[in-house]
Amino acid sequence: MESEQTTPETGISDRYHPKQVETKTYAWWESQNYFQAADQSTKPPFSVILPPPNVTGSLHMGHALNHSIQDLMIRWKRMSGFNALWLPGTDHAGIATQTVVEKELKKKNLNRKTLGREKFVEQIWDWKNLYGERIFEQMRRLGDSCDWNRKVFTLDEGVSRAVKKVFVSLHKKGLIYRGKRLVNWSWPLESAISDLEVEHKNIKGTLFHIQYPLADQSGFLTIATTRPETLLGDTAICVHPEDIRYQGFIGKEVIVPLTTRKIKVIADNAVDPQFGTGALKITPGHDFNDFKVGKTHQLELINILEKNGTLNENAGVYKGLSIQEARKKVVEDLKKLNLLVKEEPHPHSVGHCQRSGAVVEPFLSEQWFLKMDRLAVPAKHVVENGTVRFEPESWVKVYLHWLNNLEDWCVSRQLWWGHRIPAWTCSDCGNIQVSENDVSYCEKCRSANMKQDEDVLDTWFSSALWPFSTMGWPQDTETQKTFYPTSFLVTGHDILFFWVARMIMMGLEFKKDVPFRTVYFNGIVRDSKGQKMSKSVGNVLDPLDLIEKYGADSLRLSLLAHISAGRDLKISEPRIEGYRNFMNKLWNASRFVFQNCTDFDLANFKLQKSNLNSFDQAIIEKLGKCLTTVDKSLHDLRFADASQALYHFVWHEYCDWYLEFSKSNLKSSEKQTTQYILLIVLEKVLRAFHPMIPFITEELYQMHPMKTGACIIAEYPKVQNDREFFKLGTENAETEVDLIKEVITAVRNIRGENRLSPALKLKIRVGISDEKTQKIISENRSVIMSLARLDEMNLGEVGELKKCAVSAVSVKDLTAQVIIPLEGLVDFEEEIKRMQKAIEKCEKDISLLSQKLSNPKFLENADEEVVEVDKQLLTNSQKQIVALREGLTRFR
RNA sequence: AGGGGCAUAGCUCAGUUGGUAGAGCGCCACCCUUACAAGGUGGAUGUCAUCGGUUCGAGCCCGGUUGCCCCUACCA
Numbered sequence: 001m002e003s004e005q006t007t008p009e010t011g012i013s014d015r016y017h018p019k020q021v022e023t024k025t026y027a028w029w030e031s032q033n034y035f036q037a038a039d040q041s042t043k044p045p046f047s048v049i050l051p052p053p054n055v056t057g058s059l060h061m062g063h064a065l066n067h068s069i070q071d072l073m074i075r076w077k078r079m080s081g082f083n084a085l086w087l088p089g090t091d092h093a094g095i096a097t098q099t100v101v102e103k104e105l106k107k108k109n110l111n112r113k114t115l116g117r118e119k120f121v122e123q124i125w126d127w128k129n130l131y132g133e134r135i136f137e138q139m140r141r142l143g144d145s146c147d148w149n150r151k152v153f154t155l156d157e158g159v160s161r162a163v164k165k166v167f168v169s170l171h172k173k174g175l176i177y178r179g180k181r182l183v184n185w186s187w188p189l190e191s192a193i194s195d196l197e198v199e200h201k202n203i204k205g206t207l208f209h210i211q212y213p214l215a216d217q218s219g220f221l222t223i224a225t226t227r228p229e230t231l232l233g234d235t236a237i238c239v240h241p242e243d244i245r246y247q248g249f250i251g252k253e254v255i256v257p258l259t260t261r262k263i264k265v266i267a268d269n270a271v272d273p274q275f276g277t278g279a280l281k282i283t284p285g286h287d288f289n290d291f292k293v294g295k296t297h298q299l300e301l302i303n304i305l306e307k308n309g310t311l312n313e314n315a316g317v318y319k320g321l322s323i324q325e326a327r328k329k330v331v332e333d334l335k336k337l338n339l340l341v342k343e344e345p346h347p348h349s350v351g352h353c354q355r356s357g358a359v360v361e362p363f364l365s366e367q368w369f370l371k372m373d374r375l376a377v378p379a380k381h382v383v384e385n386g387t388v389r390f391e392p393e394s395w396v397k398v399y400l401h402w403l404n405n406l407e408d409w410c411v412s413r414q415l416w417w418g419h420r421i422p423a424w425t426c427s428d429c430g431n432i433q434v435s436e437n438d439v440s441y442c443e444k445c446r447s448a449n450m451k452q453d454e455d456v457l458d459t460w461f462s463s464a465l466w467p468f469s470t471m472g473w474p475q476d477t478e479t480q481k482t483f484y485p486t487s488f489l490v491t492g493h494d495i496l497f498f499w500v501a502r503m504i505m506m507g508l509e510f511k512k513d514v515p516f517r518t519v520y521f522n523g524i525v526r527d528s529k530g531q532k533m534s535k536s537v538g539n540v541l542d543p544l545d546l547i548e549k550y551g552a553d554s555l556r557l558s559l560l561a562h563i564s565a566g567r568d569l570k571i572s573e574p575r576i577e578g579y580r581n582f583m584n585k586l587w588n589a590s591r592f593v594f595q596n597c598t599d600f601d602l603a604n605f606k607l608q609k610s611n612l613n614s615f616d617q618a619i620i621e622k623l624g625k626c627l628t629t630v631d632k633s634l635h636d637l638r639f640a641d642a643s644q645a646l647y648h649f650v651w652h653e654y655c656d657w658y659l660e661f662s663k664s665n666l667k668s669s670e671k672q673t674t675q676y677i678l679l680i681v682l683e684k685v686l687r688a689f690h691p692m693i694p695f696i697t698e699e700l701y702q703m704h705p706m707k708t709g710a711c712i713i714a715e716y717p718k719v720q721n722d723r724e725f726f727k728l729g730t731e732n733a734e735t736e737v738d739l740i741k742e743v744i745t746a747v748r749n750i751r752g753e754n755r756l757s758p759a760l761k762l763k764i765r766v767g768i769s770d771e772k773t774q775k776i777i778s779e780n781r782s783v784i785m786s787l788a789r790l791d792e793m794n795l796g797e798v799g800e801l802k803k804c805a806v807s808a809v810s811v812k813d814l815t816a817q818v819i820i821p822l823e824g825l826v827d828f829e830e831e832i833k834r835m836q837k838a839i840e841k842c843e844k845d846i847s848l849l850s851q852k853l854s855n856p857k858f859l860e861n862a863d864e865e866v867v868e869v870d871k872q873l874l875t876n877s878q879k880q881i882v883a884l885r886e887g888l889t890r891f892r
Numbered sequence: 893a894g895g896g897g898c899a900u901a902g903c904u905c906a907g908u909u910g911g912u913a914g915a916g917c918g919c920c921a922c923c924c925u926u927a928c929a930a931g932g933u934g935g936a937u938g939u940c941a942u943c944g945g946u947u948c949g950a951g952c953c954c955g956g957u958u959g960c961c962c963c964u965a966c967c968a
Contacts (some may be wrong), residue, residue: 196895224968272968348966563908750934758923758925789925844912855949861949
């Protein structure tokens with residue numbers, strides 16, 4: 001049975017309900033314009049551009065991770081006095097979007113070809129206007145604090161202008177050129193794709209050995225191929241020049257099977273004599289290597305394919321067949337002619353189109369290319385010299401290696417959705433004009449028959465300009481002056497080449513400065529078994545479901561608390577549940593504080609340093625250390641460390657101990673001081689935790705009597721900014737409190753090990769041999785008695801140990817023995833075991849430490865501090881073992 | 893083939909100048925102790941993959957081996 005309790009005085013529920021908080025809070029932040037950054041400000045700038053999600057996209061776990069990091073950084077910087085801009089936008093995602101809309105059309109029995117370009121593009125726009133910003137709504141659920149007023153779409157007019165300008169400028173510089181080349185062709189898309197869009201997959205293929213009859217009928221030459229149908233485009237046979245088997249064949253002619261064409265046998269080093277038969281058929285029109293060989297030997301180039309992947313008239317009777325069909329047919333026909341001499345299984349890797357999944361065919365066509373070598377040089381430098389920092393650094397090598405081995409980038413796509421290439425061809429004289437503005441007549445022949453290029457640009461072309469095209473470039477805007485270069489980029493390493501490298505090149509070329517200072521590579525979110533999440537496997541976790549179930553903060557923290565740069569992250573529901581429990585813990589701790597502080601008079605309270613007890617000083621000390629760790633971790637981009645430090649402080653320092661100590665202090669004359677410390681520590685924690693878990697912290701902050709406005713724009717707590725307060729914390733108090741905790745833990749331990757009921761109040765004795773310890777224990781008698789559940793505690797000599805459990809505690813130079821008479825309470829066997837174990841541990845320590853300390857080389861070489869610590873440990877262990885042994889003998 | 897990464901408690905992972913192995917989850921036991929059972933208290937569990945080297949001292953540094961993962965390129 002679950003029952004919902006609320007506190008009458010405060011009306012706060014005893015469980016945290018994220019749903020009741022999140023939407024309301026987000027709407028409030030947005031209405032107050034808290035996410036807005038200013039183009040001009042006296043504050044230092046901090047800017048992040050959102051890697052633009054596809055308009056077809058919906059929020060997945062990858063986004064959740066990536067955005068949690070960005071939002072953490074933005075909120076942290078915003079609270080730390082920066083003019084923080086998180087600039088959102090979406091990507092038109094050429095192929096992806098076109099595919100989605102085509103599918104929609106298919107349902108209505110339409111297709112893009114019958115619709116025509118103009119109508120089809122209209123349809124896509126309609127679709128985009130309907131669904132294109134769905135992901136922004138989902139981002140709001142996560143809590144992303146983007147400056148929504150600045151949202152950009154890659155096909156917006158401003159961005160389009162930037163794209164045209166860059167294209168024209170690169171063309172003028174001779175970096176963009178048109179060329180007829182072999183490209184990776186995706187026949188379902190009927191478009192070229194870039195090298196990066198080709199995915200290599202290992203498949204089980206077949207190696208066919210095929211005989212080519214010599215033209216002089218003196219015999220055969222046998223070649224091996226995995227793609228027999230391409231023989232229809234063969235224009236040579238090639239062997240290695242030093243291959244003795246084939247010396248007699250070089251220069252002769254063979255007949256291409258199934259045709260009447262005669263082709264030459266040539267020699268080239270490109271052939272590996274070890275592979276297959278050592279003879280290679282050359283098909284320059286359909287193979288990248290053959291294309292090169294064809295070029296050096298000036299071979300004819302035969303194209304046997306149509307754009308849609310069927311064979312053309314050059315394939316003779318095979319015309320109209322698909323590649324697969326043709327392959328089957330060719331093999332059959334070769335068999336009939338007894339020209340197929342061998343088929344062997346041959347595993348090899350084949351390029352597939354990343355988008356459509358089809359096998360990529362090398363295909364000769366006219367495309368636009370961007371020369372990369374010149375752009376790559378400065379892009380290498382800025383990463384080498386650290387102007388752009390990669391985190392983790394290991395990606396630098398990968399990046400440089402790629403830039404050193406660059407092919408030119410095929411930037412044209414035979415699609416309809418995207419930035420149309422700003423180039424016009426004269427139908428009369430063939431002149432090509434590239435221009436930012438529409439071209440109406442030919443500059444060469446004055447003809448008005450100018451036709452714009454049908455192709456659009458690769459989506460990544462506009463993405464490469466994103467850091468400045470979103471800020472109004474090519475116009476000279478204040479936004480750019482303030483926020484370019486951006487401060488921080490968070491992205492997956494899968495788009496290091498697609499996007500990051502190209503942004504660096506374009507930024508340097510057109511803004512003369514890097515696009516960002518730091519790139520943080522987040523890993524991939526995997527399922528609990530380490531598998532990639534995929535629909536077909538059915539292991540996809542939907543962030544929106546998780547938010548619905550556990551709240552956005554739980555999701556964010558479970559991601560943030562476990563990331564380390566560049567490493568993949570396994571996530572499962574039980575983990576998120578754990579962080580949901582933490583939210584509840586924080587909620588209830590706050591509830592406790594608010595309940596107990598309803599009578600606290602903040603306005604008239606004046607903190608007296610002398611009123612602070614050890615617990616107060618110790619918790620301030622711990623909080624200071626925690627905040628220092630958080631600050632350092634965030635600067636070092638160690639988000640997990642920062643999150644865990646706060647998590648640990650809240651649960652295991654503040655809740656487990658300070659709150660418990662406060663219960664008796666709230667009844668004492670120090671009540672007001674305790675209330676104040678309870679409140680102020682919580683208030684700082686809420687602010688410090690806000691960037692990771694914004695919703696719950698804002699909600700609790702709004703209930704907090706010390707709030708000033710909104711948590712989201714409150715100052716981020718830092719020890720340096722609050723020296724007066726943190727000076728109140730002391731190491732001495734921390735040590736004292738640690739000793740008190742140890743004593744309490746010792747009693748609980750004996751109780752637990754001996755299965756003594758928590759309800760049973762115990763009588764104990766604490767053996768003490770120094771005044772300092774004596775003072776601490778006696779001053780905190782009531783707290784110890786209450787938390788250890790005692791009804792009697794005597795201090796003094798160790799005394800009589802007959803039938804007593806003994807536990808020795810020590811913190812730094814403070815030591816004590818906790819002695820509990822167990823006569824009549826327990827089965828002694830358990831207690832004997834416990835004490836024997838403790839003695840064994842002591843013995844082990846003593847032997848290890850004394851061995852170390854008697855080694856002269858250790859004393860010589862080790863740091864003084866290390867030696868001191870070890871000496872202290874040894875002394876303590878020696879003291880402890882005496883009492884334990886004594887106790888054990890008296891037990892029997 | 894080249895490059896990179898990983899191997900630590902049953903699971904997921906920390907462990908940043910080398911100084912006696914940690915957390916969370918899970919597990920076991922006892923507890924509705926007036927913030928929280930989405931909780932409290934206590935407990936068990938590791939030849940830190942393997943071999944060798946450097947060192948007074950190695951989870952950490954160096955070299956070899958094994959196993960898994962990723963990237964780039966090629967595979968007629």
